[in-house]
Amino acid sequence: MDQIHLMNVFVSVGEGKSFAAAARRLDLSPAAVTRAISGLEDQLGVELLLRTTRNVRLTEAGTRYLDDCRGILASIADANEAAAAVNSELKGNLSVAASDAFGKDFIMPCIVKFLNRYPEVEVSAYFLDRVVNLVEEGMDVAVRIGHQPDSSLKALRVGQVRPVLCASPGYLARNGLPLHPADLLRHTMIAASGVSPRVEWKFGAQDDPTVVRIKPRLTITSSEAAIDAAVAGLGICRLLSCQVGNEVGDGRLQLILANYEEAPLPVYVLHRGNKFGASKVRKFIDLLVEHLRTHASLNAGQAMQERKHELICA
Numbered sequence: 001m002d003q004i005h006l007m008n009v010f011v012s013v014g015e016g017k018s019f020a021a022a023a024r025r026l027d028l029s030p031a032a033v034t035r036a037i038s039g040l041e042d043q044l045g046v047e048l049l050l051r052t053t054r055n056v057r058l059t060e061a062g063t064r065y066l067d068d069c070r071g072i073l074a075s076i077a078d079a080n081e082a083a084a085a086v087n088s089e090l091k092g093n094l095s096v097a098a099s100d101a102f103g104k105d106f107i108m109p110c111i112v113k114f115l116n117r118y119p120e121v122e123v124s125a126y127f128l129d130r131v132v133n134l135v136e137e138g139m140d141v142a143v144r145i146g147h148q149p150d151s152s153l154k155a156l157r158v159g160q161v162r163p164v165l166c167a168s169p170g171y172l173a174r175n176g177l178p179l180h181p182a183d184l185l186r187h188t189m190i191a192a193s194g195v196s197p198r199v200e201w202k203f204g205a206q207d208d209p210t211v212v213r214i215k216p217r218l219t220i221t222s223s224e225a226a227i228d229a230a231v232a233g234l235g236i237c238r239l240l241s242c243q244v245g246n247e248v249g250d251g252r253l254q255l256i257l258a259n260y261e262e263a264p265l266p267v268y269v270l271h272r273g274n275k276f277g278a279s280k281v282r283k284f285i286d287l288l289v290e291h292l293r294t295h296a297s298l299n300a301g302q303a304m305q306e307r308k309h310e311l312i313c314a
Helices: 003-016 019-026 030-044 060-083 100-117 169-175 181-186 223-231 245-249 279-293 302-311
Strands: 049-051 056-058 092-098 121-127 141-145 154-161 163-167 189-192 200-203 210-213 218-220 236-240 254-256 265-271
Touching: 003 019, 003 030, 003 060, 019 030, 056 060, 092 100, 092 279, 100 121, 100 141, 100 223, 100 279, 141 279, 154 279, 163 169, 169 254, 181 200, 181 210, 189 223, 218 223, 223 236, 223 245, 265 279
Parallel strands: 092 121, 092 141, 189 218, 189 236
Antiparallel strands: 049 056, 141 265, 154 265, 163 236, 163 254, 200 210
């Protein structure tokens, strides 16, 4: 049997955990799907699926093979698109993933520019406060903050951000300026989920950090709402430097405990790195990388670095 056909059938069954659903999805008879899976298992000499009367489950070998098949099929699709005229004309859909606030502030301007430049392309933007699996969820490009584990993805570093503590000048005037992380225990704290979800906040060097167990008075899932609360004078919040650049720049928020900041976090553009990648993906990555690498909030952070030393005053 054709190997690509067998892989397509296996991926459909493995993803849907159902022979019947795979048959409907591929417009095949259930018997044809069963024959394809049996033929593939015979060819490989290993059991890929565990069948019962009620469900279908992947074996350990099947789980690994499913990931491999997805990558191979995606490579084939990219190669086909690269060879087709539609590829050179930059048509079709492009999917992009990033965290919610970062996506809106940093990725959307690039998406708008890209769509204006290439009118035959559609973009699906997923701004979610969770890690998106590019392969499993079929994404073309993702932007992530933080050190990335080893994987098959290609990572292009485009800048860095810093976890920072900030509060409004009015709050600090009323409650005093913390000079050491331990002083935070006497202050009202705002915790933004996704940025500072842990109750313990670490400061300083990674190999010898200062750890403070805080009890937030306000815990909120939106970093934008946390910024609003801090600007309104409720308390001290921990966010990323790129998120509060405007508020610090115009004086609505003030950085504190800058000497105790953790090491900066790298920002990466991730993609599958297939050498046959579609032109629309390559063009978007080029535009996005240029956009982010020249963004003042992500590279060197000169303005905030200069201001932070001015704002640390005893």
